[in-house]
Amino acid sequence: MISLAPFFDNSPEPVRQPLRFRANRLSPVARIAYQTAMTDSVSDLIACPKCDVLHKLPQLEKGAQAKCVRCGTVLMAPRDGAMTRIVMLSITALILMIAAVFFPFLELSVKGLGRKSSVFDAILAFSEGLMLPLSFAVAALIVVLPVTRFLALIYVFAPMALGWAPARQAREVFKLAEAIRPWAMAEVFIIGVAVALVKVAGLAQVTLGPAFWAFVGLVIITVLKDNFMCRVTVWQTLNARSQS
Amino acid sequence: MSGDGMANAERAQPVVTARAAGLVGCAECGHVFPVGAERCRVCGTRLVSRDMASLQKVWAWLFAGMVVYIPANVYPMLRTTTFGRTQESTIVGGVFDLIDHGSIGVALIVFVASVVIPVSKFIAIAYLALRVQRGQPGTASHFHLYEFVEFIGRWSMIDVFVVAILSALVQLNFVATIHPGIAAVSFALSVAFTMISANSFDPRLIWDAPREGTQL
Numbered sequence: 001m002i003s004l005a006p007f008f009d010n011s012p013e014p015v016r017q018p019l020r021f022r023a024n025r026l027s028p029v030a031r032i033a034y035q036t037a038m039t040d041s042v043s044d045l046i047a048c049p050k051c052d053v054l055h056k057l058p059q060l061e062k063g064a065q066a067k068c069v070r071c072g073t074v075l076m077a078p079r080d081g082a083m084t085r086i087v088m089l090s091i092t093a094l095i096l097m098i099a100a101v102f103f104p105f106l107e108l109s110v111k112g113l114g115r116k117s118s119v120f121d122a123i124l125a126f127s128e129g130l131m132l133p134l135s136f137a138v139a140a141l142i143v144v145l146p147v148t149r150f151l152a153l154i155y156v157f158a159p160m161a162l163g164w165a166p167a168r169q170a171r172e173v174f175k176l177a178e179a180i181r182p183w184a185m186a187e188v189f190i191i192g193v194a195v196a197l198v199k200v201a202g203l204a205q206v207t208l209g210p211a212f213w214a215f216v217g218l219v220i221i222t223v224l225k226d227n228f229m230c231r232v233t234v235w236q237t238l239n240a241r242s243q244s
Numbered sequence: 245m246s247g248d249g250m251a252n253a254e255r256a257q258p259v260v261t262a263r264a265a266g267l268v269g270c271a272e273c274g275h276v277f278p279v280g281a282e283r284c285r286v287c288g289t290r291l292v293s294r295d296m297a298s299l300q301k302v303w304a305w306l307f308a309g310m311v312v313y314i315p316a317n318v319y320p321m322l323r324t325t326t327f328g329r330t331q332e333s334t335i336v337g338g339v340f341d342l343i344d345h346g347s348i349g350v351a352l353i354v355f356v357a358s359v360v361i362p363v364s365k366f367i368a369i370a371y372l373a374l375r376v377q378r379g380q381p382g383t384a385s386h387f388h389l390y391e392f393v394e395f396i397g398r399w400s401m402i403d404v405f406v407v408a409i410l411s412a413l414v415q416l417n418f419v420a421t422i423h424p425g426i427a428a429v430s431f432a433l434s435v436a437f438t439m440i441s442a443n444s445f446d447p448r449l450i451w452d453a454p455r456e457g458t459q460l
Contacts, residue, residue, distance in 0.1 A: 045276045047262035047269025051387065052293075052448040054260050054267070054276065070259050070451070071387050075274065108413050110420075117412045125411035126424055134429050137436075138408055141401065171287055175272070182439060185398055185405075191353075192405030198350045199342070199406070200414060235273035239286045 046232065048073055077230035083161040083237075089225040090150040090157075096218040097147055097186075103211035106193070110204035118211060119143065146184040146222070152177035153225075156238075166242050174238065178231060187219040261451070268293045271446070295446035302373050305441035310366055313434040320425035321407060324414075332425060335359065335403065358403040358431070361396055365438050368393045372450060382450040390447050397439040404432045 044057050048068040055075065058066055066076040079085075104116040119142065126134040156174045159167045167173075193215075197206055262269035267276045268291045270284040277284065281291050320332035333341060335358050342351035368389055375382060407424045414422040 045262075045267075046274045047267065047276050049269065049271050049274045050447045051451050052261040052263055052269055054262050054265060054269075071384060071447075106409075106413055108416070110416060113416045113419060115413065115415055117415075121412035122405075122408045125408040126428065128423075130426065131424060131429055134404070134424075134432055137432060138404070142405070175287065175289075178272075182394075182398055182443065185401055188398055188401050189405045191399075192402045193409055195350055195353055195402060196406045196409040196413065198347055199410060203414070203420060204416070206413075231272070232274045235275070235287050239275075 046075060048075060049232070074230055074232075076233050076236075078233055079228060081161075082228045082233075083157045085228050086225055087154055087157045087161050089221050089228070090153045093218050093221045093225070094147065094150045094154075096214045096221065097143065097150070099214035100211045100218060101143060103214065104209035105211040105215070106197075106209055107207040108200065108204050109207070116209070118209075119215070141183060141185045142189045145180050146186050146218075149177050149180045149184050152180070160237065160241055166238055170238060170242070174234065181226075184222075186215065186222060190215055190219050261448075263293045271295075271448070292446075294449055294452065296449070298444050298446045299373055299376060299449070301444040302369065302441050305437050305444060306366065306369050306373075309362075309434045309437035309441060312430045312437065313362060313366075314430075316427045316431035316434055319427040319430070321403070321427040321431070322410065323423040323425055325421045325423075327419065334427065335431070354403065354406070357400055361400050362434060362438065365393050365397065365400075365442070369438070369441055369445070372445065376449045376452070379452075381452055386450050387447060390442075390445065390450060394442045394445075397435065397442055400435040400438075401432065404428055404435070 046055050046057050047053065048055065048071060050073045051068060051071040053068055053070045055066075055068065058076070060066055060076055060078055062078055062080045064078070065074055067074055101119050103118065105118045105122070107114060107116045109115070123135055123139045123143070126132065126138065152173045155167055156170045156177065159165065159170075193212070200206060262276055266279055268279055268281060269276050270287060270289055270291060272289040273284060273287040275284055275286045277291060279293070283289065284291055317335055319334070321335050321338060322333050324331045324333070335354075339351050339355045339359075342348075342354060372382075372386060372390055372393075375386065407428045410422045411424045414420050
């Protein structure tokens with residue numbers, strides 16, 4: 001893990017030392033203007049999306065990480081085979097999601113009375129009367145949006161993992177996937193299940209169904225996958241691939 | 245600019261922002277363009293150096309979230325019927341029930357997720373937005389507060405999911421049934437509104453020194 005050097009720092013290695021101007025004594029602002037004028041491009045600069053600090057794009061080894069000097073946001077994190085892994089993990093997550101929705105999720109039994117419920121039942125819990133919209137919202141949060149996100153990621157990364165040019169509209173689709181990200185709440189749902197289980201544990205016996213484990217797997221896969229994704233790196237790759 | 249920036253930078257490292265250099269950074273992908281460029285050539289996002297209009301969205305969604313949080317606490321979240329006896333419990337009431345049953349740990353999770361986090365989110369977002377409006381330049385800790393609020397927001401949905409799962413699971417005719425209460429809807433709305441509020445915030449505003457424009 002290394003820190004990115006601010007763009008105007010002349011030293012080759014990432015440093016946390018005071019600013020030095022080697023050749024010219026221009027102010028930083030003037031230097032930018034100068035650089036821009038000379039190279040007619042600011043394509044080797046990057047501004048941290050979270051705090052606007054300019055950095056010079058570093059040449060990173062695979063597996064290294066570049067962070068913003070001011071706020072610590074990860075700016076670049078190239079990894080070997082990241083695209084392939086994202087695609088594989090998304091496909092796995094999709095399969096697990098299908099299992100999670102259709103197999104029984106939990107089974108409750110007390111004194112001979114039993115009730116199996118699926119994720120679908122949890123969604124339909126709010127389907128009476130005024131609360132119907134909440135049913136749609138829950139369906140969206142735990143099934144529809146995660147699935148949309150997996151499909152979008154496969155659409156964007158599968159062609160690139162195979163070495164092809166990015167698919168049509170890949171940028172829009174990737175933006176959509178990023179916009180959905182906070183709203184895909186499969187992992188929140190799993191913690192909710194855990195809390196619910198403790199609540200009914202005294203009341204009745206609860207058996208975990210196959211769908212529960214599918215969902216747990218899904219959450220682990222999602223977390224793994226998101227670790228492989230660095231937004232800025234993805235955009236750079238998308239950009240480079242679509243130009244060539 | 246650099247004077248203010250340096251005085252407030254925690255690591256005391258001199259930094260130059262894209263705005264100070266007469267450039268616009270893309271909030272989505274970080275690519276840099278000269279001021280005046282309309283859209284990012286890399287990802288197609290509309291380029292804004294500082295999204296001051298975002299503050300209005302932040303306040304609007306924040307107030308909406310606070311308003312619907314009130315019925316979420318007043319009305320019942322769960323209706324439990326055991327052997328013909330119906331009991332309604334609110335969010336806080338549910339926490340006390342859990343404590344009575346001796347599951348302090350779960351009571352704590354529920355209390356934190358449905359009371360502590362929402363309320364501190366309201367306060368944190370309002371605090372950050374007020375600072376920006378007053379033109380107070382923030383430090384890394386203000387930014388981390390923002391990051392935390394943005395990260396934690398979705399976890400408040402736990403309570404809604406718990407209600408959904410309980411209502412789906414506990415349907416044992418006469419012995420015990422659980423139905424969701426109307427508070428679940430307003431609580432879900434409150435969480436969603438607060439998430440939108442936090443997502444609308446342009447974090448680059450947090451760092452700015454007063455000179456860099458604060459008029460709304």
